[in-house]
Each structure stands twice: as C-alpha cells, then as structure tokens.
Amino acid sequence: MIKALIFDLDDTLYYEKEYVLGSFKEVAYYLGNKYGKNEERLYCRMKEILKASGRGKIFNIICEENNFNEDIKNLIDIYRDSKPKLELYEDSKQVLDWARKQGYKLGIITDGCSKVQWNKIKALNLEKLVDKIIVTDDLGKEFWKPHQKSYINMMKYFCISKAECVYIGDNPNKDFIGAKKLGLKTIRIIRENGDHIKVLLNEEYEADNNIVSLLELRELLENNRLE
Known part of the structure; x- marks a missing residue:
C-alpha cells in the first residue's frame, strides 16, 4: 500500500x-x-x-x-x-491538497544550490504543504541525485518501506535511476514546458510510468494501479 x-x-x-x-x-x-x-x-x-x-x-x-x-x-x-514570485502548477496545488486529506505522507527531494532551492521552497510556501523537504546540496554535492542517500533518508524519516512510496520527477538523467535501484516505484511527469521534456533514455533511466499531469497520479492512486 x-x-x-x-x-x-x-x-x-x-x-x-x-x-x-x-x-x-x-x-x-x-x-x-x-x-x-x-x-x-x-x-x-x-x-x-x-x-x-x-x-x-x-x-x-x-x-x-x-x-x-x-x-x-x-x-x-x-x-x-533573488526571491521572485513563484506559483505552483494548478494540478500540483490540487494533488498536494488532496493527498494530505487522504493521509499520504508528502516529501520533496531537490537538487541545486541550497540557497536557491530554499528560496524557491519558501516562495512556493511548500514547507506548509509537505511533511519533509530534502535539499541534497545540504548533504553535500556528492549526494545530489542520482545518489540514493536522499531517498533512504526520506524513507527513514517516514518509517516506510520501498514498497510504500512512489517518487515523481521529470528528469530521467538523474531522477529515477537511484530510486529504482532501491526498489521505489517511479513516475515521470512530462509537462508542456521544462528542460527535459524531450529527453528519452533507456529503461534503466526512465520511470516505471509516465504522466502529463499530476491529476493522473491521483487516478493511479485511487484505482490502486501503483500497488
């Protein structure tokens, strides 16, 4: 589950x-x-x-x-x-709100300069929307994805097994390979805009499932298609 x-x-x-x-x-x-x-x-x-x-x-x-x-x-x-004004995607707002009401534990793992990533997190008000945020740069650049440490830390924090969580990202160059090696379920979101929407790699790097909206994630969960 x-x-x-x-x-x-x-x-x-x-x-x-x-x-x-x-x-x-x-x-x-x-x-x-x-x-x-x-x-x-x-x-x-x-x-x-x-x-x-x-x-x-x-x-x-x-x-x-x-x-x-x-x-x-x-x-x-x-x-x-800099601290520019940022907005979550509308489907992100909807799914995070829905998932919290359903009792899911919510986490974020993100790479990038720690100062920049935390500025983004605060601008998006994410600390009030999710339970745990890991900026991998805080662990050390050697622990940026695809290193497995952040995924392991997140599972330990939530006291869950690999079968009980799913990782959702957009970049097949690094987002899924570490998670898959640990046995986590993985989902790639391919939006209309983004740096990696045209990147296609071999099976080792790609996610288990592809979606174009986080509303599809909700459907997968409601229909128990990730169990």
Whole structure:
C-alpha cells in the first residue's frame, strides 16, 4: 500500500523557468542602475542568450557586450539571493491538497544550490504543504541525485518501506535511476514546458510510468494501479 508521495521540485511542481527569469530581472536591475543602461533591454538580451546558448555564460556575455567591469561572482550572488514570485502548477496545488486529506505522507527531494532551492521552497510556501523537504546540496554535492542517500533518508524519516512510496520527477538523467535501484516505484511527469521534456533514455533511466499531469497520479492512486 502506498503511504508516501515523494516529489522532485523544479519542473515537477512548478515551472522552474519562472525563477530563472525573475532572477534575471534582478540582475538586470542591478546592472542597469549601476551602469546607466536600459534594464529591460538587458533582461531581454539575457533571455535571448538563454534560448540560444543555455545558462552557462549568460552574465559573462552580457558584461562583455556592454563593457561592464563587473565581478561575475557578484552577479551570481544576486541571482542566487533573488526571491521572485513563484506559483505552483494548478494540478500540483490540487494533488498536494488532496493527498494530505487522504493521509499520504508528502516529501520533496531537490537538487541545486541550497540557497536557491530554499528560496524557491519558501516562495512556493511548500514547507506548509509537505511533511519533509530534502535539499541534497545540504548533504553535500556528492549526494545530489542520482545518489540514493536522499531517498533512504526520506524513507527513514517516514518509517516506510520501498514498497510504500512512489517518487515523481521529470528528469530521467538523474531522477529515477537511484530510486529504482532501491526498489521505489517511479513516475515521470512530462509537462508542456521544462528542460527535459524531450529527453528519452533507456529503461534503466526512465520511470516505471509516465504522466502529463499530476491529476493522473491521483487516478493511479485511487484505482490502486501503483500497488
């Protein structure tokens, strides 16, 4: 019998790009005011670079293009310290509320810089919605998924067996392989938007089930199709 639902955070419970864009705005505001540049143009340029090249060197490129004499680490700190407004997906709100009323234990396991992840968690008010949150960076970067430690810690906290919990995430590169090796049931949510929606890997990395909405998770549980 399933007793606990353990979720990934980014692009599983909310659209992670909202955080990225909100943080870009704060960096653009800082640079615009410091150097007398149009912050909206800086922000739009950051979005263009993100779309074309990914996240790696966005602030470097912005500074090079505008001849900003800026410490990139300072811009990264502004990005990581930002607290943009975030919203859970509507189906996330519904299913978390339903699951709590049904008596399920609720957990979150998330990778990423600890400061950033906790800012997201607080912005989404998740500490009031779930029972246990593990930011793997707090354990040490070597324990980021797919390491099994966070899953084991969550099961110990809830005093449940591997057969009594299911893990729901979006990224087959890391979300499911550790959980599956432990014997947890796994579900991949493939939403309309997200960094990993087009990633398809072999069976070792993919989840046991795929869904496109957390409302499908509710149906699986109500129909005892995860037992």
